[in-house]
Amino acid sequence: MKRRTALALATLLAPLLTGVAGAAGKSLTVGASVFPDSLRSGTSSYASLSLLEQTNDPLVARDNEGGLHPALAASWEMVDPTTMRFHLRQAVKFSDGVELTADDVVFTIGRVLDPQTAYAMLSRIGQVQGAAAVDKYTVDVKTKTVFPTLLRGLSDIIIEPKHYYEKVGADAVAAHPMGTGPFVFKEWVPGDHYTLTSNKAYWSRPPSFDTLLIRTIPDGSTRVASLVAGESQIIEEVPIDLIDQVNQSGSAKVAEISTTVGLVLTFDTTIKPFDDPKVREAFDYAIDKKLILAQILKGQGEILQGQVLTKGVLGWNPDLKDRGYDPARAKKMLQDAGYDFNTPVPITTQNGKYVSDTDICNAVGGMLTQIGVKATVNVVEGGVFQQMSNAFKLGPLYMIGWYSVGDADFASVWYTKAGLRTKWSDPEYESLFVAARSTNDVEQRVKDYNRMMAILDDQTPSLFLFGLPSLYGVSDGINGFGAAADKLLRLTHVQIK
């Protein structure tokens, strides 16, 4: 009797112990830091897009460095200055076997444009008027004005199946996404994991492994532990202070790339004395960015060179240099400007929104205090920060990160009046921004953005601090994975050794 029970137990347990590896073939496990609450398309988070792009492809895809490549659109050309024609890849099938056609693209773009959808990434293709099918494999995307960032914007929009939406409805699609992507939905457990199987019929190279498991592990040290223990092969967002632990584990390494997020401290230039550019400049001299980069960011990332753009982004101005650290000069400049050293300067920041945000603010606060400025750090919760931001009441100095995803347009808009995110404004900057947005001439655009960056450097509406790093932990047991600047998981080239 006892033996029989033991036998039954063993039979029950056996699949638990061996099942995953044995029956299902090769499997890849990813430890995700931020896990979206649902698989609904169009939320504003890249964590969400990262999961959605496993099952669905955009027309134009980005690579880890931010370069654009044909995806569902095999090629494209301008028909007139406000119409782009896309030629779809033929014989691409959704995972239910239905062929992708121009109708799906038209449907997707229509869905994105409909305000009722509340598609948060709409702004990425904000100037688009609509899309129309020319024939089964050709789509024209019309824009309201000349729209130079159309391709880059479309790389954030996944193409979804029209027939599937019509059959099951948007809620059911969110519960069980289906697309043309490299993986096929298998199971989604909110707050725990997402399981997918590889799409053997993928139009590009199908993944070399069979199962993909993306687990949420919100705590940084637990994530590292799961990598080192071999439970996961890739983890997102290695905490800066655990980089050494990963590299010294003997079983995994940290992969790093610069993101396009420029971390800045923005002034409210309507609050005196910060209306004076000399005061703002003096603050810039007071901050030892090299020290913060070395000590807090452990050398990861880069120092912004007097501009919001990170190195290499279209429009980045190579002639500008960070002012450098000179506290004596900072203090002298403040004295010359008649600065009242009793002015309280609270630095408003969120905690955990950006890498080491609060730590960096504390360091900046300390450095300002050293030259006699009464600086304090005011940490607020995300929702409260949003509210203060909308009311334009973030105080004299606040921390924020602006991402560009490769094109200056997306980050430079925050220094225009239309961006509604800074009180500082400059007529020349405004007109250059409009000009750069209204031409498809790349050379002209770069020239305009370069000049705009020079204006930012000269006027110092923000203290331009760091380009933030994107850090992944990668097991030595796999090949072919690279850190992504935009933090989207690209797993088709991963080989399990």
Next chain:
Amino acid sequence: MAGYVARRLAFLPLTLLLVAFATFVVLRLTGNPVDIFLDVNRTPEQVAALTQRLHLDQPLPVQFLIFLWDLLHGDFGESLQFSGSAAAVVGQRMGATLQLAGAGLGLALGLGVLGGIVCAVWRDRLADTVISALAVAGQSMPSFWLGILLIEFFALQLHWLPTSGYGDLRHLVLPAVTLAAILMPNFALITRTSVIELMGEQFVVTGRAKGLSRLRVLVTHVLPNALNPVLSFLGIQLGTLMAGSIITETIYAWPGVGRLLINSIFHRDVPVVEASVFAIAIAIALANLLVDVLQMMIDPRIRQA
């Protein structure tokens, strides 16, 4: 006693109403879900559409009444982040939390009381000194730190247990121990004190004089009386247990209500926050009632009062 339970249950809706009101007001006043949900460069049309859908264009009292009206129909509303009803979203996650809280509480109660008895029986001896010292150390150890140490030792060094995640019994061990560590020291110290106190009582001395063995006196006379203070403490600490489970769930990637709640607060997903808080409030209220009933069953004096 049935009348007492009925009276207590009758007050439950009032408690819940107060909880609902407080949660609603705090969430609505500290952030607008539309800003958080939509991208920074949202269009005005999108903002208008979503604002209308969530009734955010109405004055706050009207919003609350709409919310209450839906609630009376058993509807917490549609979750903003998830697709589906908020109640269903919370329901999905409740099992994991109850499992963790149950295991943690059972462990804390069992080991805590046992430890307390050992300390009291061998008072001022080696066992007492060691356990009391451990209890004080445990009490002052923050859960997130303990959690990391446990993962480091049992998952990375010994390879006995998985680092995190939800699944079979092995996944439950470390989270349950971490959660138990919050309350266990208190249970041990309270049991120790009350057992020591009771050992000097006349009925205990009488029992020994009648010729009962030490063990018999301990089990039949001392323990039932010693349990009452432990239960009172447990009733008070259920909130702490829930707070502890939020941290524990985060460390071990446990898919429970605690993490859901934190996430929903960040997103100002009011329906889900309300549903989670309701579930937690009901669980705590019912558990408190259970504690009171147990105490009445153990101690006739409470029944009469």
